[in-house]
Amino acid sequence: MSNFKPEKAYKNLGFLNAPPARPIRILCEYEEPRQRFSQQGVHDTIVFFGSARARPPEVAATLLADAQAKVAAAPDDAAAARELARATAAHKLARYYDEARELSRRLTEWAQYRDGKRHYVVATGGGPGIMEAANRGAADVENGRSVGLGISLPFEPGVNEYVTRELAFEFHYFFTRKLWFVYLMKACVVFPGGFGTMDELFESLTLIQTGKVTKEVPIVLFGTAYWDKVLDLDAMVEAGVIAPTDKLLVHRTDDVDEAFRYLTAELDRIEHHHRKVSG
Numbered sequence: 001m002s003n004f005k006p007e008k009a010y011k012n013l014g015f016l017n018a019p020p021a022r023p024i025r026i027l028c029e030y031e032e033p034r035q036r037f038s039q040q041g042v043h044d045t046i047v048f049f050g051s052a053r054a055r056p057p058e059v060a061a062t063l064l065a066d067a068q069a070k071v072a073a074a075p076d077d078a079a080a081a082r083e084l085a086r087a088t089a090a091h092k093l094a095r096y097y098d099e100a101r102e103l104s105r106r107l108t109e110w111a112q113y114r115d116g117k118r119h120y121v122v123a124t125g126g127g128p129g130i131m132e133a134a135n136r137g138a139a140d141v142e143n144g145r146s147v148g149l150g151i152s153l154p155f156e157p158g159v160n161e162y163v164t165r166e167l168a169f170e171f172h173y174f175f176t177r178k179l180w181f182v183y184l185m186k187a188c189v190v191f192p193g194g195f196g197t198m199d200e201l202f203e204s205l206t207l208i209q210t211g212k213v214t215k216e217v218p219i220v221l222f223g224t225a226y227w228d229k230v231l232d233l234d235a236m237v238e239a240g241v242i243a244p245t246d247k248l249l250v251h252r253t254d255d256v257d258e259a260f261r262y263l264t265a266e267l268d269r270i271e272h273h274h275r276k277v278s279g
Helices: 019-040 057-073 078-093 095-111 130-139 174-183 195-209 224-230 233-238 244-249 256-278
Strands: 045-049 121-124 146-151 168-171 185-190 219-222 251-253
Touching: 019 168, 019 174, 045 095, 045 130, 045 195, 057 078, 057 095, 078 095, 095 121, 095 130, 095 219, 095 256, 121 130, 130 146, 146 174, 168 174, 174 185, 174 195, 185 195, 185 256, 195 219, 195 244, 219 256, 224 251, 233 244, 251 256
Parallel strands: 045 121, 045 185, 121 146, 146 168, 185 219, 219 251
Antiparallel strands: none
């Protein structure tokens, strides 16, 4: 009678994908990125958050023209009217794609080599929209690298083409993904976005406000017309739910030049302070 050789537990995909192995899967989403970041020399990131729905301006312009033509051909078509409303909103949002790309390019160029080594790699959620724009801006720089912390979603096929392949990740759990956003984050730029962007922004603000994140993290809210509508910190201060000083956790701007000057000055100041304290 031949001997039976059972399958090793760590090769048993049925077990590894079952609920009892959830702690193992969570640990994998911590340890594998940690090892890879270390091997790739990535210790400091500038994180870009923003809408996955932002399209390149030329794409948005084409969609708007097509939608306008449909409405002109059928003025009473409700579906065409809805399509035009979506295309109009997308056309307004598209300006942020180019601004995110340009800001990422300039930050990558500035941060690529300092003191003989690479600093402050751009990191995004790896998806389309603002995320793609920021990864694309980093790729516009010769030898520019960027991180893509992807998440398994039914409507996103994978990380965008501009993410550095050695720094491309796919997470199952949102909370482990957010850990890696915040753990390496030294600065953050938040463009207009929806629920996911708000979740990421408020998670970061909460950790900073409560002292769970002890490092200084300059945060830029890019797009004042949007943020003044959706994030009224004065109202929160007036209601007594945040302190007046909490308003200082974010810097609002509508200008790539200003965002670049603010972030680089703050990062230089923080870095100088750390050297002074440690030296």
